Amino acid sequence: MRMEARRVRDSLIVRLNGELDLESAGPFRTLVQEELDGSGRIRHLILDLRGVRFVDSSGVGAILGRYREIRTRRDGQMVILGPRPPVRRVLELAGLLRLVAVADTQQQALALVKEGNPAP
Amino acid sequence: MRMEARRVRDSLIVRLNGELDLESAGPFRTLVQEELDGSGRIRHLILDLRGVRFVDSSGVGAILGRYREIRTRRDGQMVILGPRPPVRRVLELAGLLRLVAVADTQQQALALVKEGNPAP
Amino acid sequence: MKLPEGIRNQVVMEFPSRPENVAFARTAVAVFAAQLEFTVDELDELKVAVSEAVSNAVVHGYAGEDGCIRLEAAITGDGCLVVAVQDRGRGIEDVESARQAQWTTKPEEHMGLGFTFMEEYSDRVEVESAPGRGTTVTLYKTPARARIPS
Amino acid sequence: MKLPEGIRNQVVMEFPSRPENVAFARTAVAVFAAQLEFTVDELDELKVAVSEAVSNAVVHGYAGEDGCIRLEAAITGDGCLVVAVQDRGRGIEDVESARQAQWTTKPEEHMGLGFTFMEEYSDRVEVESAPGRGTTVTLYKTPARARIPS
Numbered sequence A, B: 001m002r003m004e005a006r007r008v009r010d011s012l013i014v015r016l017n018g019e020l021d022l023e024s025a026g027p028f029r030t031l032v033q034e035e036l037d038g039s040g041r042i043r044h045l046i047l048d049l050r051g052v053r054f055v056d057s058s059g060v061g062a063i064l065g066r067y068r069e070i071r072t073r074r075d076g077q078m079v080i081l082g083p084r085p086p087v088r089r090v091l092e093l094a095g096l097l098r099l100v101a102v103a104d105t106q107q108q109a110l111a112l113v114k115e116g117n118p119a120p
Numbered sequence C, D: 001m002k003l004p005e006g007i008r009n010q011v012v013m014e015f016p017s018r019p020e021n022v023a024f025a026r027t028a029v030a031v032f033a034a035q036l037e038f039t040v041d042e043l044d045e046l047k048v049a050v051s052e053a054v055s056n057a058v059v060h061g062y063a064g065e066d067g068c069i070r071l072e073a074a075i076t077g078d079g080c081l082v083v084a085v086q087d088r089g090r091g092i093e094d095v096e097s098a099r100q101a102q103w104t105t106k107p108e109e110h111m112g113l114g115f116t117f118m119e120e121y122s123d124r125v126e127v128e129s130a131p132g133r134g135t136t137v138t139l140y141k142t143p144a145r146a147r148i149p150s
């Protein structure tokens, strides 16, 4: 899996490409943690899944872990950007979409974290 | 592999999609043979490979067999349409491109068989 | 090669219990399964189910140690895909509880959704396990197209 | 799972010698090989080489009868992919001749280009064969990227 992180104001945007599973969950966790540790100013996490072809329960677990970190330690919001239908179905089945809002564009995602209450 | 055959004047146009290997070589051979047997008027064969992702020596063998049929029994021409680079390289390595012309468009392929001398 | 009674085609694979082989396993099964008339969506579902079974063998069965995973994928005479994922690892104490949603023995890292996903994404799931001896999870899936009477 | 000395990862597959399993075999090997830094073009080449070796086991080794093909794909410590395709079929009388371009024992249907393609699309090809006992063809391929000193 390829991963990229960048910051827009107090949001961390992480873009994933490929398959999020047992193998890539670890590197994903590490990347987000390093970015968060590197800057106390980050509050929100936008997860760009537009390039993700596959997620299973290990992938969902890794996403949920980041959600908890952002919520409990940063009092921030998490938004998921552009999951493809099969990926979305996995997230839904895991109950993640009851906690996290989904955006179609990055602009929309940034607007959602600004409103401070993205959960549907 | 998906296959479609249609006729334009005295040319048979066969369009292949997928992978041409040991498994699909037989059905390909049968399809072309049935079309040829069904009409004495067909002289030329245009093989549309634009949708073919994979060819190996079994696939090349099946193409070469059709070439011989067209040349020796019909005194016709064969033209290959739009092979992707990896497929083209296999055909080249097998020496097939010394016998058969390659066209980029169907129009060009039809013009080549009309000229009656498509081999480069 | 003598195939078992009622089996039309079969592949057997063995590989070490490493995270990097989970993607190999689910993709190889999907490629084999493409011999049946599965839709792209159904192959995606199958990949999730296989991924869960193989990940469990890596994470729970061998708990991160290097063990051997054996995977059999077969096509039955009536067009059903059967995938058996076998480890010779620690086994499951209480299979019935383990299969329940959100039941996990590793709550810090895992969510207990593996079996839920397997159930959701295949037609049937069988679990055979004995503590200290290992676990075999068998998934059954038939293409929906094949089930519509024509 | 004890891997052989010098082997970093390995999968072993067994399947019946059927034309429909040739696509499975080459694709599964390409998926496994993606653990190394092969380019898309190199994976395409690998697929051709594996396809030739497996097709030969089906067509010549077992001559259309149902036999078992065993395929081992391994990644060595220095980042080379090794693929061994083994049949227990009729074997090759004269390996040196068989490897030559346009040499075939089935001239009506085949062109004798299988070994030529294997040589062209991998770095090295080894053949071990005994009449009546079967054939093992071993292909070696290292990603070009890995060979460029950085």
Ligand SMILES: Nc1ncnc2c1ncn2[C@@H]1O[C@H](COP(=O)(O)OP(=O)(O)O)[C@@H](O)[C@H]1O
Binding pocket: A057, C052, C056, C057, C060, C061, C062, C087, C089, C090, C091, C092, C098, C099, C100, C103, C104, C105, C106, C110, C111, C112, C113, C114, C115, C116, C135
């Ligand atoms: N192959 C296995 N070997 C040993 N234990 C297993 C195996 N598969 C599942 N289990 C047990 O069943 C539990 C539930 O599995 P699952 O539903 O996949 O959730 P999770 O993997 O998130 O824990 C696991 O926590 C584990 O205790």
Ligand SMILES: Nc1ncnc2c1ncn2[C@@H]1O[C@H](COP(=O)(O)OP(=O)(O)O)[C@@H](O)[C@H]1O
Binding pocket: B057, D052, D056, D057, D060, D061, D062, D087, D089, D090, D091, D092, D098, D099, D100, D103, D104, D105, D106, D110, D111, D112, D113, D114, D115, D116, D135
């Ligand atoms: N697995 C095998 N078992 C028995 N004979 C084989 C095997 N592989 C190759 N051969 C022999 O070697 C010859 C050359 O093989 P190859 O170069 O692949 O060409 P082709 O398959 O077109 O005949 C074959 O015609 C066959 O006689």
